[in-house]
Amino acid sequence: MLRRLFGAVTGSAIAGFAFLSSLSSPAMAGLGQPTSGELGLQLPATSLMSELSSLHNTVNVIIIAIAVFVLLLLLYVIFRFNEKSNPAPSRTTHNTALEVAWTIVPILILVAIAIPSFKLLYEQNRFPKPDITIKAVGNAWFWDHEYLDQGITLSTNMLHDEDVLKAKIGEKEFNDKFGNLEGVARREAVYAAAADVWKERNEPRQLSVDQEIAIPLRKVVHLLITSNDVIHSWTIPSFGVKQQAVPGRTAAVWFQADKEGIFYGQCSVLCGKNHSGMPIAVRVVKPEVYDNWMAALKAKDKAKAAEILKAAAESLRSNQALAQAQ
Numbered sequence: 001m002l003r004r005l006f007g008a009v010t011g012s013a014i015a016g017f018a019f020l021s022s023l024s025s026p027a028m029a030g031l032g033q034p035t036s037g038e039l040g041l042q043l044p045a046t047s048l049m050s051e052l053s054s055l056h057n058t059v060n061v062i063i064i065a066i067a068v069f070v071l072l073l074l075l076y077v078i079f080r081f082n083e084k085s086n087p088a089p090s091r092t093t094h095n096t097a098l099e100v101a102w103t104i105v106p107i108l109i110l111v112a113i114a115i116p117s118f119k120l121l122y123e124q125n126r127f128p129k130p131d132i133t134i135k136a137v138g139n140a141w142f143w144d145h146e147y148l149d150q151g152i153t154l155s156t157n158m159l160h161d162e163d164v165l166k167a168k169i170g171e172k173e174f175n176d177k178f179g180n181l182e183g184v185a186r187r188e189a190v191y192a193a194a195a196d197v198w199k200e201r202n203e204p205r206q207l208s209v210d211q212e213i214a215i216p217l218r219k220v221v222h223l224l225i226t227s228n229d230v231i232h233s234w235t236i237p238s239f240g241v242k243q244q245a246v247p248g249r250t251a252a253v254w255f256q257a258d259k260e261g262i263f264y265g266q267c268s269v270l271c272g273k274n275h276s277g278m279p280i281a282v283r284v285v286k287p288e289v290y291d292n293w294m295a296a297l298k299a300k301d302k303a304k305a306a307e308i309l310k311a312a313a314e315s316l317r318s319n320q321a322l323a324q325a326q
C-alpha cells in the first residue's frame with residue numbers, strides 16, 4: 001500500500017485521486033495485473049522487481065527535486081531580474097565557485113543514481129543456478145513455452161469473449177444466439193454478453209489465456225526467449241523481466257517468484273496485426289502442486305493438469321479472503 005501510494009504521489013499531480021482509489025481496492029490489486037486508476041508500477045513478486053521499483057521511486061524523487069529547483073530558479077530570475085525591478089543589470093560573466101558547483105553537483109547526482117542502477121543490472125544478469133529452464137518462443141500470434149528439462153511444450157492463446165461464452169453456455173446455444181449476427185454487431189453483442197462471464201470467472205479480459213504455465217514458488221527459473229517469425233517481447237511486469245524475442249537468437253532472463261498467484265504480461269513490442277492478442281499468464285504455485293501438474297502433463301492428461309491449477313487458484317483465493325477478513 002505504501003509503495004503504491006508512493007508511486008502514485010511521485011507519479012502524478014492527481015495523487016489524491018489515486019490515494020482514494022487505492023483505499024477502496026482489494027489488498028492484492030496490482031499484483032500480477034494492472035488495476036484501474038493505478039499510477040505506479042505493478043507490485044513486485046520477485047526481488048528483481050522490488051529493487052527495480054525502489055530504483056524507479058528513488059530516481060523519480062530526484063527528477064522531481066531537480067524540476068522543482070529549476071522552476072524556482074526560473075521564477076526567481078523572472079521576478080527579481082526583469083527590466084522593471086533591475087534596470088541596471090550587472091556585467092558579471094564568471095563565478096568560479098558557482099561553475100565548479102554546477103559541474104560537480106550533477107556528477108554526484110549521476111553517481112548516486114549509477115550505484116543502485118549498476119547493482120540492479122548486475123543482479124539481472126547474475127543467473128543463479130536454475131531449478132527449471134523454460135524456453136519461450138514467440139509466434140505470430142501466440143506463445144510456446146517449452147519445459148526443457150521435462151520435454152513438455154505448451155501453446156498459449158488468448159481467451160476471447162467468444163471462447164468464454166461458449167465455455168459457459170455451450171456451442172449450440174452460442175450459435176442460436178449469435179449465429180445470424182455479423183461484423184461489428186456480432187462483436188458488440190458477444191462483448192456485452194461476455195461481460196458477466198468474465199466477472200464470474202474473476203479473470204481479466206484480454207490478458208487471460210487458454211493455457212496458463214505454472215512455475216514453483218521460490219525456485220530459480222531461467223527463461224530462454226526466441227521467436228519463430230518476427231520480433232516479439234516476453235514480459236511479466238510483477239517479475240521485473242522483459243526481453244525481446246528475436247528470430248535466430250536466444251536471449252535469457254531469470255526470476256525467482258516469492259509470491260503465489262497468477263501473473264500476467266503481454267507481448268511488448270509491436271509485432272503485427274494480432275500483437276494485442278498474445279498475452280502471457282504465469283501461475284506461481286507450491287512446489288508440490290507444480291510436481292503434480294507436471295506429472296499430469298507428462299501423462300498427457302491436460303484436463304487433470306488444468307484442474308490442479310484451478311484448485312490451487314481457488315485455495316489461494318480463499319486464503320486471501322480469510323486474511324482480508326481478519
Ligand SMILES: [Cu+2]
Binds near residue numbers: 270
Ligand atoms: Cu507483439
